[in-house]
Amino acid sequence: MNRDVPGNARSTIGVWLLIGGIVFVGTAIAVRRSSIVCCAAPSSCSYFLREIDGAKDQWAIEKGHKAAEPAVKSEIAQYIRGGIPLCPAGGVYSLNPVGRNPTCSIGGAGHSLP
Ligand SMILES: [Zn+2]
Numbered sequence: 152m153n154r155d156v157p158g159n160a161r162s163t164i165g166v167w168l169l170i171g172g173i174v175f176v177g178t179a180i181a182v183r184r185s186s187i188v189c190c191a192a193p194s195s196c197s198y199f200l201r202e203i204d205g206a207k208d209q210w211a212i213e214k215g216h217k218a219a220e221p222a223v224k225s226e227i228a229q230y231i232r233g234g235i236p237l238c239p240a241g242g243v244y245s246l247n248p249v250g251r252n253p254t255c256s257i258g259g260a261g262h263s264l265p
Contacts (some may be wrong), residue, residue, distance in 0.1 A: 168199040196255050196262045203244060203253045204264060206230035211249045218250035238262065 191198035210216070210227045224246055228234040238244060242257035255262040 194239060194243060196238045196240060196257070197264065199238065199265050200244070200253050200255060200262075202226070202231055203235060203246065207249065207253065208245060216249050218248070220249045222246035222249060222253075 179253075191201060206227050207222055207230075209230050210222075211220075217223075223259070224235060227246060235244065235246075238255050238257065240257055240262070242255040243261055245254050245256070246252055252264040
């Protein structure tokens with residue numbers, strides 16, 4: 152008579168394990184994504200520099216450009232949604248050659264990559 156109860160309990164645990172697994176995988180993906188652009192506010196100059204740097208790296212890998220080759224702004228802009236961002240304080244970005252960090256003309260804390 153009571154045989155249904157353990158069966159139901161087992162399938163309930165199975166469902167929760169499945170949900171837990173999905174949540175775990177989703178969290179793992181979210182953490183991996185956020186770690187790529189960690190540590191800076193999403194509208195700050197240093198965040199933009201990091202974004203440009205990532206786009207430049209991707210561009211260099213995909214197009215086969217090696218270290219010290221000049222960056223092509225118009226091509227790299229295609230790797231960033233909305234194109235190359237503008238420094239919120241009015242600084243001008245220099246993309247710099249492959250293998251070097253992009254820089255902001257203002258420089259210093261908040262306007263440079265570590
Ligand atoms: Zn700046």
